[in-house]
Amino acid sequence: MTDPVTACDGQGPPVDLENQPVIVEVRNVNKAYLRGNHVIPVLQEINFDIRAGEFLALMGPSGSGKSTLLNLIAGIDKVDSGTIVIGGVDITALDETELAHWRATNVGFIFQFYNLIPVLTAFENVELPLQLTGLSRSERREHVEMALRVVNLSHRMDHYPSQLSGGEQQRVAIARAVVTDPTILVADEPTGDLDRVSAKEIMSLMCRLSRESGKTIIMVTHDPKAAEAAQVIRHLDKGSLNDAHP
Amino acid sequence: MxxxxxxxxxxxxxxxxxxxxxxxxxxxxxxxxxxxxxxxxxxxxxxxDTGSWDNVVLIRKGSQSEVQSGIERLQASIIETQPEVAAGADGRRMLAKEVVVLISLPKRGTDKPSNVIIRGVSEESMAMRPQVKLVEGRMPRPSSSEIIAGESVSRRFTGAGIGETLRFGMRDWTVVGIFDAGSTGFSSEIWGDADQLMQAFRRPVYSSVIFKLRDASGFDAFKTRVESDPRLTVEAKRETRFYADxxxxxxxxxxxxxxxxxxxxxxxxxxxxxxxxxxxxxxxxxxxxxxxxxxxxxxxxxxxxxxxxxxxxxxxxxxxxxxxxxxxxxxxxxxxxxxxxxxxxxxxxxxxxxxxxxxxxxxxxxxxxxxxxxxxxxxxxxxxxxxx
Known part of the structure; x- marks a missing residue:
């Protein structure tokens, strides 16, 4: 049964993208994987822009290349050819060490299975990306507490992931993603492992981050309901962008 | 990071x-x-720990231990006259001519034999080893078949307790005292009168000569002189070095x-x-x-x-x-x-x-x-x- 109320209902208006600068430029990107002796093309000649504050949903069937595209934009995989410029930095030209530094300050990750470190508390998980910054202990604490407040989990900061529900774990993961105030947030099936109620909570939270905090979000999803929260939806099919999709 | x-x-x-x-x-x-x-x-x-820094041990050149060594009475007398030998409070030279022999004694409980060092000592031997203290009984009377045993020996060997008798060198020896030598090798020895032990074991020579240095820094000069003396075929070592070796x-x-x-x-x-x-x-x-x-x-x-x-x-x-x-x-x-x-x-x-x-x-x-x-x-x- 479809829920007549969408995740973004009751929240402010979406960001006016017309007046926003382009923050992500994807140009002529190609990517193929080698499986045995076979070269399997995954992405072919991908070109598109993302504006600052845009909430983009990448959709498409399994194997269409949407997760690969997300990984390339997030700087955790390398293109075979083409360029990806984010915030004025051509990340395809960065070496591995530079790319790790760049990710630490520019990308917030939200994974399908939350990917929290089980031996660290919610507070420590959110603090992890801040360990890579030059912030003092007290500054880190301040940032973490604020991020946990945003996701409404201040009262669970000393809990370990195993003591939290799926929805709560994903909210901790979102706090971890936003705590460094990154240039882009990338989310790979953020509601894929959640029940309907938790999924809606998460999408509502992401919608709020987009509309109230002006975060640029790139989300891969299979779920049309989740995609409704996005301002822009792009479809991938067999490694190519298919914007003619209904 | x-x-x-x-x-x-x-x-x-x-x-x-x-x-x-x-x-x-x-x-x-x-x-x-x-x-x-x-x-x-x-x-x-x-x-x-068995040795003292300012004591010198002399054994025959080439010997690895006191058991293998032999120092003739004349050689011992020459060493006794060396100026480096300290004098005690009573004016006597702080020098001991000792004889060391190995005997086999049965262990308490198992009767399994094991080697024990018998050290024939002289009056100064005790004074030069402040770590050796009589804890029970008395010192042996000179020229008697009396012995004292280290605590470790008296505990572990049959007949080595106070008042008991040991038979070796074709004589019976009475244990009249027990001495504590701390955690040193002396604890594993039996001491008796040197002359009596030499007679019993028919040993015409001493095993070693030990003396206290008048000045601890005078060792090197003494060693060089004594080891080049043609009358003496001895090797001099500080007591600490001797036991470390x-x-x-x-x-x-x-x-x-x-x-x-x-x-x-x-x-x-x-x-x-x-x-x-x-x-x-x-x-x-x-x-x-x-x-x-x-x-x-x-x-x-x-x-x-x-x-x-x-x-x-x-x-x-x-x-x-x-x-x-x-x-x-x-x-x-x-x-x-x-x-x-x-x-x-x-x-x-x-x-x-x-x-x-x-x-x-x-x-x-x-x-x-x-x-x-x-x-x-x-x-x-x-x-x-x-x-x-």
């Missing part, structure tokens, strides 16, 4: 059983390692044996640590991918897993040392290869041994952890995340 140490520590805590088993294996190896070092140290300490072969043997055993055992412990760490990496592939995605460098991942392996080694080392420290309560006796006599000594734990054992355990942890840690650090982020 480093992954927090708490991450490595808590991962070990989370896998408590595996951690305990792996660290337990390492602890056993460290226990053996520390025990061997403590044994060698105890042996050396016992023999080195006596322990060298045995200590070296113990160390080589111990190291060989330890290396073989440590291979097992290292393989155990390696299996544990490979399992840790395999179970945490997604975590590794996440940490790398968040911006942690390959070297940070390498560091985190190495830290975990080192912590594992440290825990093993600390536990092994803890149990090894109780060995200090034990006293063991063994045959000293150089003197062929029974020597009682204790395991001795020193700060140096603690450091060596901990370093050894860390090396085991490092060797066991380095390959899995390298594997973890070389993972491709995308592949690692795919295992979520």
């Amino acid at each position: 480093k992954v927090p140490v708490s991450y490595s520590f808590r991962n070990l805590w989370t896998r408590r059983l595996t951690t305990i088993l792996t660290a337990g294996g390492m602890a056993l190896v460290v226990f053996v390692f520390a025990a061997i070092l403590m044994l060698a140290e105890g042996l050396q300490k016992t023999l080195v 006596q322990s060298e072969v045995m200590a070296k043997f113990l160390r080589i044996l111990g190291m060989s055993l330890t290396i073989i055992f440590s291979l097992g412990a290292v393989i155990g640590a390696m299996i544990t760490m490979y399992a840790a990496v395999a179970n945490r592939t997604a975590e590794i991918g996440t940490l790398r995605a968040l911006g942690f460098q390959r070297r940070s991942i390498l560091g985190a897993f190495l830290m975990e392996a080192l912590l594992l080694g440290f825990i093993g080392g600390a536990v092994g040392l803890f149990f090894a420290s109780f060995l200090q309560l034990l006293t063991i006796s063994t045959l000293n290869f150089q003197t062929f006599s029974e020597l009682a000594f204790s395991f001795t734990l020193t700060v140096e041994i603690v450091w060596q054992a901990l370093l050894f355990s860390l090396v085991m942890g490092f060797v066991g952890g380095v390959l899995p840690a390298l594997q973890a650090s070389r993972m491709k982020i995308v592949d690692a995340l795919r295992t979520s």
